[in-house]
Amino acid sequence: MPTVFPPPPLLKRVRFFLSLLWMNNFVRFYLFVRRLYRVGYYKDPPSFTLTIPQHKLPSYWVPSTVEVYLPKSYPTSTSSSTIPTSSSKRYPLFFTIHGGGFNVGHPVLDSEFNRYISDAASCIVIALAYRKTPYSRWPVQVRDLTVLVVEVLKDERISHIYDPSKVAIGGFSAGGNLSTAVSIQPELKNKIQTIVPVYPVLDFTVTTQEKLALRPKNAPPDVLRKMGDFFSFGYVPLGTDRENPSLSPLFAKAEDLPENIYLVGCEYDMLNIDSKRFYEKFGKVKKNMVFDEVKDVRHGFTHQSVERMDSKVNVKLSKITFELYDRLAVWLTAVWENEKKEVEASIGERGDGELGDDIVIL
Secondary structure (H helix, E strand, O other): OOOOOOOOOHHHHHHHHHHHHHHHHHHHHHHHHHHHHOOOOOOOOOOEEEEOOHHHOOOOOOOOEEEEEOOOOOOOOOOOOOOOOOOOOOEEEEEEEOOOOOOOOOHHHHHHHHHHHHHHOOOEEEEEOOOOOOOOOOOHHHHHHHHHHHHHHHOOOOOOOEEEEEEEEEEEOHHHHHHHHHHOOHHHOOOOOEEEEEOOOOOOOOOHHHHHHOOOOOOOOOOOOOOHHHHHHHHOOOOOOOOOOOOOHHHOOHHHOOOEEEEEEEOOOOOHHHHHHHHHHHOOOOOEEEEEEEOOOOOOHHHEOHHHOOHHHHHHHHHHHHHHHHHHHHHHHHHHOOOOOOOOOEOOOOOOOOOOOOOEOO
16 A cells, blocks of 8 residues: 555645745845855865757756766866866765755755865865755656756766766765655666665655654754654655655665665654664665764764754864764775775763754755
């Protein structure tokens, strides 16, 4: 039997739609102003951008420009705005997909992560954008991103500098869901060998309230407690079977998933149960799967609104974040070099769990 949720009451649907509309346009305006006045827009700008011809994509409205980060080890300066023409070797390739509840966001918000991982793991990072709710809903985003990845992989402007046997995809929150869903699409079978979902939503068959009830008793308020329902409403069309693997990757077949998986969860995150169940299901059947459960942190800890934080908490959170990035870089390097290295599965007991109710964008 398919898992289908009943429609919310009419007034709640109207409220959800207006909330999604407001959030989407507010963040668009906010990012526009930052870009217009160059106020901290890019912490780490990409090396160059690459635009896929629009006629190759499913719709005119699909974001067609991707941001490319070359590692510092690349023989061309990473500050160059031109597409590289040659390299003495081919580099691993890592696609990233930003979060934002499928409703807001832009690759610029992951620029710090993209630059850090590109340099630390000596790989090419390509940041992807996608259409947002409430204007577009599932499966539009999965289809668009799948076609975009296929086109990038075969684009002659970049195909000469990456190693097709070393391709990964990952993302934060909604981006973790989308990257996992994209990796199981038939068009990309065997073309993506590694996925990196970071505090992803992997199961839309469980309600927000049910997930909240499964968090640790000492957990601080969840940042998604008021947003989970309308993010889900905006992304999942009414009447959809929520067990579809392209929507809820928890229900994917093991043979459809890449063999290398680095899964990140947050102890106090309501989505952590998704990661735990995903690891319980696939951890023993995939040859190289790590579940890195970061202790004492909530959803979106890597992208917190640092201006509103206590300075001591911010320093602590930054330390935890970059320790995670370092572990991920070590693991990716080991995978790409076919080495067996043990990566610590948890950050251990750090922090005091008393993070404020800061705004997150993931």
